[in-house]
Amino acid sequence: MAACRRAAPDPQPQPSLLGGPVSKYGERSSFETASRTLSTRTYLEEASSRTPLGDIEGMITPSSLHFERHHAGVPKIDPAQHELLIHGLVERPLIFRMEELRRLPSVSRIYFLECSGNSGTSWRPVPQPSAGAAHGLTSCSNWTGVPLALLLEEVGVKPEGKWFVAEGADACRMARSVPIEKAWDDALIAYAQNGEALRPEQGYPLRLLLPGWEGNASVKWLRQIKVVDAPLMTRDETSKYTDLLPDGRARQFTFMMEAKSVITRPSAGQKLVAPGFHEISGLAWSGEAAITRVEVSTDGGATWADATLQLPVLPKAHTRFTYPWRWAGGEAILVARCTDETGYVQPSRVQLVEARGVNSNYHCNAIQGWKVQADGSVVDAAL
Numbered sequence: 001m002a003a004c005r006r007a008a009p010d011p012q013p014q015p016s017l018l019g020g021p022v023s024k025y026g027e028r029s030s031f032e033t034a035s036r037t038l039s040t041r042t043y044l045e046e047a048s049s050r051t052p053l054g055d056i057e058g059m060i061t062p063s064s065l066h067f068e069r070h071h072a073g074v075p076k077i078d079p080a081q082h083e084l085l086i087h088g089l090v091e092r093p094l095i096f097r098m099e100e101l102r103r104l105p106s107v108s109r110i111y112f113l114e115c116s117g118n119s120g121t122s123w124r125p126v127p128q129p130s131a132g133a134a135h136g137l138t139s140c141s142n143w144t145g146v147p148l149a150l151l152l153e154e155v156g157v158k159p160e161g162k163w164f165v166a167e168g169a170d171a172c173r174m175a176r177s178v179p180i181e182k183a184w185d186d187a188l189i190a191y192a193q194n195g196e197a198l199r200p201e202q203g204y205p206l207r208l209l210l211p212g213w214e215g216n217a218s219v220k221w222l223r224q225i226k227v228v229d230a231p232l233m234t235r236d237e238t239s240k241y242t243d244l245l246p247d248g249r250a251r252q253f254t255f256m257m258e259a260k261s262v263i264t265r266p267s268a269g270q271k272l273v274a275p276g277f278h279e280i281s282g283l284a285w286s287g288e289a290a291i292t293r294v295e296v297s298t299d300g301g302a303t304w305a306d307a308t309l310q311l312p313v314l315p316k317a318h319t320r321f322t323y324p325w326r327w328a329g330g331e332a333i334l335v336a337r338c339t340d341e342t343g344y345v346q347p348s349r350v351q352l353v354e355a356r357g358v359n360s361n362y363h364c365n366a367i368q369g370w371k372v373q374a375d376g377s378v379v380d381a382a383l
């Protein structure tokens with residue numbers, strides 16, 4: 001592959017200096033600078049920050065680089081005081097304290113979480129400075145908690161209970177209605193992320209996690225679940241998080257995050273130092289199932305070849321793909337497209353716009369690409 005640029009010289013003696021001491025809580029190397037892209041909104045309490053997709057490796061997002069979306073800032077909640085109330089159309093309304101939840105049978109599962117506003121600039125393409133800026137409202141963690149199904153069995157859902165409303169303890173009182181089937185399927189009441197307590201930004205001490213569904217419904221700082229017979233039509237499922245179609249109707253309760261892939265290296269803002277071998281690497285995920293195939297094109301979609309999927313390939317989790325590439329110099333358009341277990345193929349922007357128009361702000365999962373320029377610098381191809 002000859003990516004090495006010089007032959008190794010004879011080894012020289014290296015100075016042996018005393019290193020730093022042990023520490024109670026780790027920090028990354030001071031040479032590392034990968035950081036979240038902050039939104040340009042006036043109030044950063046009502047804003048988002050994005051995972052620097054171009055700088056992360058593997059399938060797990062470090063907790064400190066997990067994207068954030070807060071509608072009213074990050075509340076500081078004492079876990080000793082926090083309670084989860086489950087009530088509504090149930091036989092026995094119950095309050096769970098944190099220490100009670102931690103006694104119950106737990107599960108740890110790897111799932112992505114994606115804001116449905118992710119990739120939103122691709123509806124009306126505007127070139128973005130980096131993969132993170134364009135598509136970084138998605139992250140993937142190992143979440144630990146109690147299945148919501150277990151808690152619902154404890155309270156006993158009445159036959160007329162068809163939905164539940166989850167409410168957060170933050171100032172915006174984020175509330176979303178969710179079909180009760182999701183609780184019986186895989187909804188989690190999560191208290192840990194990547195082996196330690198949730199980060200405050202991810203909902204400490206407790207959040208709802210709806211695998212594969214739009215991030216907004218995974219209510220953070222969760223304090224209440226009310227079982228109801230029909231959706232409540234809350235602010236966040238009426239004024240927002242609906243998708244306006246060309247004929248004036250809107251899609252509502254579009255929970256599923258459909259399959260998407262993003263090449264993360266090389267990607268916008270990066271530079272190829274020299275022609276020759278460069279591994280293409282990226283992430284693919286589907287809110288419905290596991291990814292079965294990722295194809296890569298280095299000529300803007302004229303020809304395609306299969307990428308290698310790194311193990312493990314898990315349903316509703318980021319899947320890392322790689323593709324060996326030899327850059328001959330000159331311009332190249334790098335594109336990826338994925339398929340999931342259901343046979344669903346990630347659409348082109350033209351196909352997506354044919355189906356949905358361009359009024360939407362959410363659920364853009366169109367194929368996207370990066371342009372490698374003759375000098376090796378990479379920019380958004382804004383396909």
Ligand SMILES: Nc1nc2c(c(=O)[nH]1)N[C@H]1C(S)=C(S)[C@@H](COP(=O)(O)O)O[C@H]1N2
Nearest residue numbers: 067068069070071115168174202215216220
């Ligand atoms: N209570 C509460 N829950 C919330 C939000 C919020 O502002 N308050 N933001 C939602 C949105 S829009 C998204 S995309 C996800 C983001 O989760 P994260 O910040 O852990 O990445 O949380 C959701 N849950």
Ligand SMILES: [Mo]
Nearest residue numbers: 115116215216
């Ligand atoms: Mo979101």
